[in-house]
Amino acid sequence: MVTLHRDLLMPHEQCIGGGFYEYDYASNQLILSGKSFDYGPPRWSKIDIFQVPESYRGIPIIYRDPYGDELNLTNHFTIKYY
Numbered sequence: 001m002v003t004l005h006r007d008l009l010m011p012h013e014q015c016i017g018g019g020f021y022e023y024d025y026a027s028n029q030l031i032l033s034g035k036s037f038d039y040g041p042p043r044w045s046k047i048d049i050f051q052v053p054e055s056y057r058g059i060p061i062i063y064r065d066p067y068g069d070e071l072n073l074t075n076h077f078t079i080k081y082y
């Protein structure tokens with residue numbers, strides 16, 4: 001159990017941002033939102049492949065930034081399921 005993103009990092013690792021997630025049952029979407037208190041919002045430009053659990057295959061993944069704008073990550077990135 002960790003309190004902050006920095007608690008997940010090994011020495012010399014870097015975090016490219018963070019936030020929260022929730023599953024929206026009404027719209028059948030995985031919603032990512034907000035930002036990390038330690039590292040700010042996700043820096044999507046630093047990501048090549050978005051890795052997602054297999055159980056989310058076929059479900060749209062949306063990021064809502066702190067200003068209310070949305071980015072459809074499913075359409076924007078190559079998704080690799082594990």
